[in-house]
Amino acid sequence: MANVNGCELPDDLYYNVEDNVWARRETDGTLVVGMTSYACSLSGQIVAFTPKKAGKVVERGRSLSTVESGKWVGPVKAPVGGEIVAVNEVLFDDPGIINADPYGEGWLIRLKPGDWEGESGNLVSGGDIVPAFEAKMNEDGFGGC
Amino acid sequence: MAEPWNVVDTGLLGAAENMAWDRALLEAREAGEIGNTLRFLRFKPCALVGCHQSLEQELDLDYCAAQGIQVQRRITGGGAICFDPGQLGWELFLSRNALGTPDMGEIARRVCEAAAAGIRRLGVDARFRPRNDIEVGGRKISGTGGSFEGRALMYQGTLLLDFEVEQMLRVLRIPAEKLRDKAIASARERVASLKELLGEAPPVEEAKAALTGAFGQAFGVAFASAALPETVVGRYREALKEIDCPEWVNLVQKPVSDAPLLEGVAKFPGGLLRLAAAYDRRTRHLKQVWFAGDFFASPARLVNDLEARLKNITLAEAEVAIRQFLSGYPADALSLSADEVIGVLRRTVGEADGLL
Numbered sequence: 001m002a003n004v005n006g007c008e009l010p011d012d013l014y015y016n017v018e019d020n021v022w023a024r025r026e027t028d029g030t031l032v033v034g035m036t037s038y039a040c041s042l043s044g045q046i047v048a049f050t051p052k053k054a055g056k057v058v059e060r061g062r063s064l065s066t067v068e069s070g071k072w073v074g075p076v077k078a079p080v081g082g083e084i085v086a087v088n089e090v091l092f093d094d095p096g097i098i099n100a101d102p103y104g105e106g107w108l109i110r111l112k113p114g115d116w117e118g119e120s121g122n123l124v125s126g127g128d129i130v131p132a133f134e135a136k137m138n139e140d141g142f143g144g145c
Numbered sequence: 146m147a148e149p150w151n152v153v154d155t156g157l158l159g160a161a162e163n164m165a166w167d168r169a170l171l172e173a174r175e176a177g178e179i180g181n182t183l184r185f186l187r188f189k190p191c192a193l194v195g196c197h198q199s200l201e202q203e204l205d206l207d208y209c210a211a212q213g214i215q216v217q218r219r220i221t222g223g224g225a226i227c228f229d230p231g232q233l234g235w236e237l238f239l240s241r242n243a244l245g246t247p248d249m250g251e252i253a254r255r256v257c258e259a260a261a262a263g264i265r266r267l268g269v270d271a272r273f274r275p276r277n278d279i280e281v282g283g284r285k286i287s288g289t290g291g292s293f294e295g296r297a298l299m300y301q302g303t304l305l306l307d308f309e310v311e312q313m314l315r316v317l318r319i320p321a322e323k324l325r326d327k328a329i330a331s332a333r334e335r336v337a338s339l340k341e342l343l344g345e346a347p348p349v350e351e352a353k354a355a356l357t358g359a360f361g362q363a364f365g366v367a368f369a370s371a372a373l374p375e376t377v378v379g380r381y382r383e384a385l386k387e388i389d390c391p392e393w394v395n396l397v398q399k400p401v402s403d404a405p406l407l408e409g410v411a412k413f414p415g416g417l418l419r420l421a422a423a424y425d426r427r428t429r430h431l432k433q434v435w436f437a438g439d440f441f442a443s444p445a446r447l448v449n450d451l452e453a454r455l456k457n458i459t460l461a462e463a464e465v466a467i468r469q470f471l472s473g474y475p476a477d478a479l480s481l482s483a484d485e486v487i488g489v490l491r492r493t494v495g496e497a498d499g500l501l
Contacts, residue, residue, distance in 0.1 A: 019295075042247060047457070048197035048222065050397055066196060068222035071277045071290035072249045073196045093427045140247035 004133040007038040007145035010103050014123040017132045019061070019077040022103065023123065029116070030085060033064060034107040035076060038133065040099045041145040043069040049095040051087040051109055058084065060119050064109045067098065076108055080119040086110040149369040150181040152357055157230055160191035160217035161389035167220050167236065167292070167299060168388065169381035170373075174238040175297035178376050182238040183360060183368060185353050188228035191215040192316045195223045196292075199399035208315055218394055221290035221301060223277065224432075227316045231307030231338070233352050235260065237300050237360070241293065244364065249291070253277065255363070256300045257289055263359030264304060267352060269342050283446065284337035304356070305338040306346040320406050320421035320435060327437035328421070334449050403427050409493030415480030416440030418489055424497055431455060431463055434490070443477040450474070460494050463487075 002009040009015070013022040020039035024032045040046070051065035058064055063075035064084065088107050091097055098106040113119070124132045155166055163186050173179045192214055194203050200216055203225035209216050214227070228234075237256060241247065244255050257273040264271035269281045279287035279302065289302035310333045319328045340346040347355075357368050387393055407422045416439045423432040434455040436448050451474075454466050464487050471483045 043249060050197050068195075068197050070250065070253070071221065071223045072253070072293065073220065073222045073291070074293045093429075140242070141245070142247050 002130050002133075004038075004130055005137050005142065005144035007036070007041060007133070007137075008103070009036065009038075009129050009133060011126060011129055013103070014079065014120065014125045015129060015132070016077070016079040016123055017136050019079070021076060021079050023079045023111075025116075026110075029112070031080065031082065031111045031113050031116070032107050033076070033079060033109045033111055035067070035098060035102055037102050037145055038137070038142070040102050042142070043067065043072060043074065045069055046095045046098045049091045049098065049108070052084055054084050054086055056084045057114070058082065058111075060122075064111075067095070078111065079123055080111070080113045080116060082111040082113040084109055085112050147366050148180060149367040150183060150360075150364075151179065151371050152183045152185075152368045153370070153373060154185040154353070157187045157189060159189050160193060160215040160228075161385060163188060163234070164193075164217050164220060165381055165385035165388045167301070168384040169377055170236075170238045171220070171292060171294050171297055171299045172380055172384075173374075173377040174240065174299075175295040178374055178380075179238065181240065181243055181366070183357060184234075184236045184238065185356075186234040186236065187230050187232065187349070188234070189215065190227070190229045191217060192225060192227040193217050193219050194225045195219055195290075196221060197397055198225060199397045200395065201401050202399050202404040203318060204316060205318055214316060216394065217388070218396060219290075221292045221299070223288065223290045225317055226288060226303070227313045228303070229309070229312070231305070231309075231340075231346070233304045233306055233349055235302055235304065235356050239298055239300070241296050241298050249293075250276070252298065253289070253291060253300065256291075257302070259360050259363035260287060260289070260302055260304075260356060262363060263356035264339075266355035266359060267339060267343070267347050269339065281337050281342060283450070284335055286337050286339070286342075304352060305336065306349070306352060307340040308336065308338040310336055318401075318404075318406065318423070320408065320423075324408065324419065324421040324435050324437055328435050331435055331449055331452060334446065335453065399427070404432070405497055407493045407497050409489045410438075411485070411489045411492075413440070413481060413485050415482075415485070418481055418485065420489055420493065422490070422493060424494060426497065429459055429498070430457055431460065431494070432457060434463070436486075441478060441480040443479075447474060447476050447479065460491065463490060 002011045020036050046069045048068040058078045060081040064078050065076045261271040261273045261279045274280045277289045278285045287302045287304050291300040403426045410419045419438045421435045468483045
């Protein structure tokens with residue numbers, strides 16, 4: 001588990017640093033997507049979650065879902081393009097799980113990637129995670145989780 | 146001095162057109178097609194739900210249809226509101242680093258404090274009340290909210306130049322009969338328009354100048370007025386196609402039965418307490434609570450202030466909030482105890498949960 005400025009960032013995940021999302025590749029080739037602890041810290045307590053519906057095909061960088069915290073609304077963007085095969089329906093009744101367990105029970109969407117090999121190159125993983133998030137947090141002027 | 150920010154006024158538009166401009170300008174700011182921009186807007190009669198709300202749970206849709214009131218979904222969160230040409234909307238489209246902090250709560254605070262300073266220029270003592278309201282003497286005069294997209298954000302608010310509380314409550318779902326008058330009275334005491342406070346509403350141009358001047362002063366920028374690029378107009382047309390469409394308006398659908406309006410009543414030595422609660426059974430949150438009855442409370446606004454504390458919280462949180470509120474409030478007199486108020490609320494919500 002990597003940790004940058006108090007924000008946990010599991011080192012077995014892929015990240016789009018700019019969009020602050022993580023992705024975990026499952027053995028069946030699908031991708032579980034969620035918000036990073038850094039994104040959760042910036043947004044504060046999440047009070048609503050509205051995903052696109054299962055079956056929808058979303059391009060890389062387009063919105064998979066919107067989340068609401070306080071009165072801010074923002075998108076959660078697809079780390080790679082693909083078809084939404086499942087959404088975490090538990091979050092409809094208790095979206096605060098996203099803050100409480102962003103890498104576990106608080107996952108948002110399961111995607112079937114359209115072109116994982118072609119599009120995953122823009123994601124960071126392993127030893128690149130810490131320097132990438134350090135740079136992002138410095139640029140943002142972020143104080144820490 | 147920094148590069149001037151653009152100021153545009155899109156005039157009086159329908160709900161879908163205004164929502165489409167929101168999306169188009171936010172996308173355009175994210176794409177770098179426009180710089181930091183202040184937009185003023187006004188609405189033809191309409192009711193807007195928050196991004197994640199369902200129309201059927203929040204609005205009296207039959208009434209809206211009969212009155213020709215447009216219904217739409219915002220790209221920002223928060224609760225349902227209604228508009229007519231008597232309100233002035235203001236919106237800032239900024240890069241996320243424009244205000245020098247990534248903290249969304251801090252950005253909201255800075256924008257709201259600047260807007261409050263602008264409203265003060267019109268002659269009322271407007272103040273920011275966390276999290277998102279601007280108030281005059283405890284009464285809301287501007288509700289606000291924000292949305293972000295990549296490295297851009299939009300933060301918007303509404304200034305009530307003139308406002309019909311009764312009309313708003315006809316549009317929203319509120320308790321029936323015995324508590325309806327209370328809900329109307331309560332809303333009237335919680336909301337204020339400039340017309341009510343000043344005797345007449347200031348001209349729209351004067352309100353725009355006051356807000357523009359205050360944003361300029363707070364953020365150390367000058368404003369200039371320039372036409373929007375053609376690419377942004379193109380984005381607006383595309384956004385309007387998506388927004389002026391049932392798929393967007395009905396994006397979130399939840400049954401009315403999941404959001405009952407509960408009523409409870411109990412007789413105590415200190416008087417009768419009647420309450421109504423808008424309750425979300427799925428998330429187990431109290432959306433709003435109203436109190437009425439013949440108990441004694443002084444000052445009279447004690448009850449309204451308590452109601453304001455009991456928004457969008459769980460029953461357990463409400464119990465803590467009631468105790469904290471009543472122990473800390475400078476009340477002259479209240480003929481009910483915290484235990485009595487909590488007891489009625491707990492029983493009312495408990496009965497509703499039992500129906501699940």
